[in-house]
C-alpha cells in the first residue's frame with residue numbers, strides 16, 4: 001500500500017489484492033495489430049476489485065483498442081485477458097450484466113427521454129438502480145422528461161453515464177467521459193464517480209485530462225509504444241526523481257534561468273544573497289502530473305517500446 005490517501009469519501013478500499021474477490025481486470029502480454037500497424041505489444045494491466053485506474057496515453061496510443069478488447073468488442077491478437085474472471089470474447093450474458101460501459105461515442109438515442117431510456121436499459125439488468133436514483137446521481141433529474149436529442153452535449157454525456165451505471169456494475173469502463181463538460185459539471189461528475197468508487201465499483205477510465213486522473217485514480221498507467229511504460233499512484237508517477245522541485249527566476253541580465261533542486265530553500269537563499277534581494281519572477285514548483293506525463297511519453301518516444309517500465313506499485 002502507499003502513503004497516499006485516495007480522495008474519496010469512504011477512505012480505504014480493497015486495492016491491490018484479492019481479499020474482496022478476484023482482480024477486476026488481469027491482462028498479460030496482450031497484443032493487437034490492425035494490418036501492419038502494431039497497436040498493442042506486451043500490454044499488461046491489473047485493476048483490483050474496487051480500484052479506480054486511469055489509462056493515459058497520447059492520441060492513437062491504443063487506449064480505446066485495449067478497452068474494447070476488455071469489453072469483449074474486439075478480438076485480441078495474443079496474450080491473456082481476464083475481466084471479472086472471464087475471457088471477454090464470448091463471455092456469458094450474466095458477465096456482461098456486471099459491466100458498465102460508457103464508450104467514447106454513443107449513437108442516436110432516438111425520440112426518448114432520459115427517464116424512458118434509463119428505465120428501458122435498467123430492465124435488461126437483474127438488479128437495476130431506480131431511474132430516480134440514476135437521474136439524481138448524474139444530475140439529470142431536471143431534464144428527466146426532455147427528448148434526449150434536445151439535451152446539450154454535456155447533458156447527453158451524462159445520459160451515457162446514466163446508462164452505464166443503471167445496472168450497478170462491478171466494473172465500469174469510462175472512455176473519455178467528461179469531454180464537453182463545463183468545469184462545474186466535471187466537478188459534479190467527479191464527486192459522482194467518487195461515490196461509485198466508495199460503493200466498491202472498479203473503474204477503468206481513459207482520459208486526456210490529467211487533473212481528472214490525479215483527482216480520481218488510485219493508480220494511473222501511461223500507454224505508449226504499445227505497452228504501459230509507467231504505472232503508479234498519481235502522486236508517485238515517474239518516481240521521486242521526477243518530482244524534484246524546479247526553481248525559476250530571471251538573472252540580472254533578464255535571462256530566464258531554471259534549476260532543479262532537492263533543497264529549493266537553500267537555492268533561493270543563495271540567489272537572494274547573489275542578487276542582493278529577491279530575483280525577478282522567482283518561483284518554486286514541484287512538477288505536477290501533467291509535466292511528468294509529458295516527460296514520460298517524450299522519453300518513451302525516443303527509447304521505443306523496449307523501454308523499461310517504471311512501476312512504483314503494482315496491484316496483486
Ligand SMILES: Nc1ncnc2c1ncn2[C@@H]1O[C@H](COP(=O)(O)OP(=O)(O)OP(=O)(O)O)[C@@H](O)[C@H]1O
Nearest residue numbers: 034035039057058059060061062063064065066104
Ligand atoms: N478498426 C480499426 N482499423 C484500423 N485501425 C484502427 C482501428 N481502430 C483503431 N485503429 C488505429 O489504431 C490506433 C489506436 O487507436 P485507438 O483508438 O485505440 O487509440 P486511443 O489511444 O484510444 O486514441 P484517442 O486518445 O485518440 O482516442 C490508431 O492509429 C487508430 O487509427
